[in-house]
């Protein structure tokens with residue numbers, strides 16, 4: 450891990466500080482209002498700390514994306530929420546790096562906080578731009594956002610771990626031009642997740658499920674290969690893919706569902722992992738379907754079933770509960786079943802209850818994972834709840850994160 454300077458060690462009094470946070474939040478499709486404040490809440494300590502110490506603080510953030518255009522809205526409501534939660538004014542301007550934003554930045558006084566509008570009004574900040582146009586570091590520094598803003602500031606602080614996988618100018622270009630530091634949340638995220646991958650208390654159990662099967666495989670490949678996981682317990686569609694790899698026919702309906710989601714290609718990957726690490730991979734021993742409105746459990750030996758598999762069964766749940774209770778570390782990604790519906794939510798509910806009660810270190814992250822946990826348990830009972838989704842998967846999978854690379858190179 451790079452040794453990134455901490456924002457708390459910086460003298461920020463009377464300095465113009467540019468702070469990049471990730472307060473990208475789920476938005477109600479009809480009202481266009483924020484439906485979860487989780488990331489806003491986690492951004493408060495760094496904002497409060499910098500403003501309390503007399504910084505002239507300018508906060509930048511993205512909301513939504515090109516493909517995620519339903520969530521692409523101004524950051525005005527974010528400013529209102531920040532002000533309420535901080536108990537102090539947070540100014541907002543519907544501009545990012547144009548004349549009005551620059552004028553408002555120039556008149557800030559010590560302790561002022563100004564949130565700029567959604568930085569994704571600039572195409573260079575969109576993830577599709579990042580994917581299609583690979584900028585060199587020089588080109589990054591010459592983007593509109595960086596050219597206009599960097600000269601105004603004394604210091605750059607990044608607290609946006611959840612966007613650490615994005616090689617956007619706002620994330621990785623300022624480190625080259627300004628003295629830079631990690632905010633408190635970024636430091637906490639790196640420390641919390643490093644504990645899981647660098648030195649997990651044993652046995653380390655990775656409970657992986659959900660429909661984002663490629664995330665599960667990224668994590669599994671790495672944690673099994675590098676000896677980080679003592680056990681990987683599979684649930685959800687990921688578990689079904691392992692059943693197929695093990696030669697268990699699931700039935701036409703479930704196999705069609707898997708094919709329609711373009712997941713059949715993962716069966717070969719599961720076969721390879723089973724061949725190399727069979728004794729460290731937990732595969733469901735029973736599953737559940739909804740038949741005539743009622744939950745029906747089917748032992749794996751009695752598959753295939755013509756009805757769609759929607760959950761793991763009681764024997765699988767009990768076996769996993771025992772392993773979770775005995776674990777030194779539990780990392781969870783992805784729900785165990787279709788947890789939004791009665792009858793198919795049993796595995797998700799029981800396993801979250803087991804994780805919340807586990808005596809070992811517990812860590813979770815990812816939008817769907819956290820949403821499913823929140824439905825059944827108090828998040829305060831989980832040891833570490835990451836704000837990140839994609840960045841978390843990359844971190845745990847051992848893939849480089851552009852933000853950390855930028856700090857390593859220029860920080």
Ligand code: 3PG
Nearest residue numbers: 473513514611612838839
């Ligand atoms: C996230 O929600 O995962 C982060 O805010 C990154 O957002 P993005 O996927 O739109 O870049």
